[in-house]
Amino acid sequence: MVPVTTTTLAGAHPGTTPVAAAVALRGITRTYGDGPTAVRAVDGVDLAFPRATWTAVMGPSGSGKSTLLHCAAGLERVDSGQVLLGDTDITDASDDELAALRRERIGFVFQGYHLVGALTAAQNVALPLRLAGRRPPRAEVHAALAMVGLGDRARHRPRELSGGQQQRVAIARAMVTRPEVLFADEPTGALDSTSARTVLDLLGAMAARGQSIIMVTHDPAAAARAGAVVFLRDGRVVDRLVGAGAHDVANRLVGLER
Amino acid sequence: MIGLSRATFTERWPLFTGAALTVCLGVALVQSSLLVLISAATLPVPAGLDPAARAAFVDGSSTAVTLSALTLAFSAFLAVFIVSSTFAFTVAQRRQELALLRLVGADRGAVRRLLVGEAVLLAVVGTAAGIPVGIAATRFQSGLLAGLGMVPAGFTAEWRSWILGVSAGVGIGVSLAGVLVAARRAGRVRPLEALRDTGGSARVMTAARWGAGVVFAAGAAALVIIAPVGGAAGGQAMAANAALCLAVALSALSPLLVPAVARLVPTRGPIGELAVAALGDGVRRSAAIAAPVIVLVGLVLAQAGMLTSTAAAGEAEQRRTTAGELVLDARGPVGDRVTDLPGVAWASTETVLPLAVTWGSGDDVESDDGQALVVDPAAYATAHPGSDAVAALHGRVAVAGPGSGGGSPGDTVGVRVGDSDLGPLPIVAEVPDAISDGADLLLTADSVPAAELAAAPSRTLVALAPGADRDAVVAALSAIGPVSTVADRIAADAAGRDATTVAVFIVIMGLGGVYALIGVVNAVVIGTAPRPAEFATARLSGLTRGQVVRAALLESAVVTTVGLVLGGVAAGASFVATLAVTSRMTGTPTLVLPWDLIGALAAGLYLVTALTSTLTTWSATRRAPVALLGAAT
């Protein structure tokens, strides 16, 4: 991993201080398959996700949002271009280096929760720390659960929790390592509106405390909670709104889907 | 990480219990076969036996040693095969869970360490349980050998304390061998695989499977080709190994073969469609269930088919190479008394003596036990069409007999019969080898002390003169000893050999077969363990619980059918080799299949898989379907 000095990146706010972005993508491309059936899921994206900012990624289905997120998090290799996590170039990081990143510097939340069914909520939350070879103090795990409002559900297994509760356990698990960046792919996609609001409130509170969050979503209301919204179509960045309301976001999205 | 393993255990106990059980039984089987083998090989010859009893004892215990060695080889093979395929399958079944660990930051090494650590733990548990089970198995196997009369009644395999070390080594060794490749592969699982809804997204036909499939298939082909030059015993061993190799090859290739063959099995209706879809989706599962079926069916059919074919070929050969109508059992050379009787055209008296042959000299002496026949060369040639070479027998020389242990023309061997040392005798000729065992050396009465000869049992083949009064001849012969017809005698010999064949088969295959059968049950249970969510989805789309159970039952019946077919194909390798061996040995290619055994085996397999599938699916659909959909993994 090569430390780099980042100056102005395409897509960054004009006037931002030349601080390394939380995540920066430089001309990344990802193609699935080859020959006539090849799909260019991400097509030359230049993008900087500023630190301490909650950025939403929107776009029609199949526009490459998830692929972009996976590439940015080092879960998927890029065909060309460069991926920077803070100062670290993770484009060619080894498998073990990427695993260490996942343990220490980034967190994930997905639509399908993906908790380990055999483990209790507390054990799920402690898992990343234990994989890092630490024996986490009970208080630390409990604090993470309390932060998502589930302090009293520590000993429940995932199947004994509602979808919204499971998603909050997943958030606690992602946050317990105090990651630099939290990646979320449609975290409210499977939730009813009340549970969704709880989850978004949590993310909002975290962002307010300076957490960098990159969130893929279909929901304009969710995107409007974020500080910035990036729009994708056919694997390319086509627009970017800062501080827009749900109505503007929805209008923009409808425009893209036409 | 132990916490994770412990939590996973409570959730996935069928996987872990299944894996530990295969280790336990594998250890038990290997330990028991090894103890029996060593005790049979070191069995002291009791003092004070007369030469014939002594020879019978030596003969029996050397058969016991051979059988125990075969049993040990078969057990060791099964232990390695079943344990490694079970471990690999349990790891494959947990692929999604392992991907999830990777997603939250486990690196390859951590996944490998987790799996290897669990395997060692399971191996320790399995071995600890396997050692006492092994003691029970030893009792059973010794009893079996004693029941066959190969070892004295009351024979017990002696306990040796070093066997504890061997068993621990076997248990941990086969477990590690089984898990290492699977753990390496699991370490490379991509974190993103955790996000897919269904497991089993990994490529099932790995390079390792292709490699094993091709290498073992080539090995099977080579063994089939060279089997005919191996003689009766060597050819049979090669034929059995050909089936074993092909069974391993077909199991390795089963992810390709099972769906391909399953497509040929007709199924109808929505249940049929569901079963076929599940088969296509769960290739890894079908392959894991089919593998032990293929090996079990392949080895059992190969061994049984070979034994029955060889026995049939031997009987046919005896009919062809034995002339005359009557057999007289007596003591000593009674030939002259028989030929003198009115109505007898010719008679060939063959006196049976225990034989010890030695080769070489000084420090490099080898010896072998066998059987000698004292014969009249001319009469023997008449009584045994095809053995004209016996004409070279005269005075103090020997002719190599139809058995294979005596030596070859040109050799000079040290010969002992009964209690007498006959000194070195040159072998001057040989009669054709027989597929059914026979005497190793033919001698004349000149070589053997008269007292020795007079005390030994003899049989005399008698041909009647044209127009002779058969009843009168029989009556006259009965004054010398018991008389029977040649046809009856050959049939009785064959029946005796058949009984031995069945017994031998049970000794070699019995416990191993049960072990393989448990391997099949295990695979069905382990394969069903992660399916409750799949079943719940099917029920939410409108199927009743009964229909889900029936679809799973149909699926397992199709897999069993495919396993039976492929196992039959594997056994086919040994059948081809058997045809070649019998053709070369007797001139007539012979293949006799034990259809009743095949039927029983198939019925047993269907019954076991059907029962297991029904019970496991029934228990997997116990909870209301909605309860299962929310929970991940």
Ligand SMILES: Nc1ncnc2c1ncn2[C@@H]1O[C@H](COP(=O)(O)OP(=O)(O)OP(=O)(O)O)[C@@H](O)[C@H]1O
């Ligand atoms: N593993 C894969 N193999 C092949 N093609 C893929 C793969 N993953 C994604 N694609 C293709 O890449 C394109 C972008 O997919 P992606 O999942 O990134 O879209 P998305 O914007 O997240 O869609 P959605 O909103 O439906 O989740 C799609 O055309 C998809 O079919």
Ligand SMILES: [Mg+2]
């Ligand atoms: Mg997506």
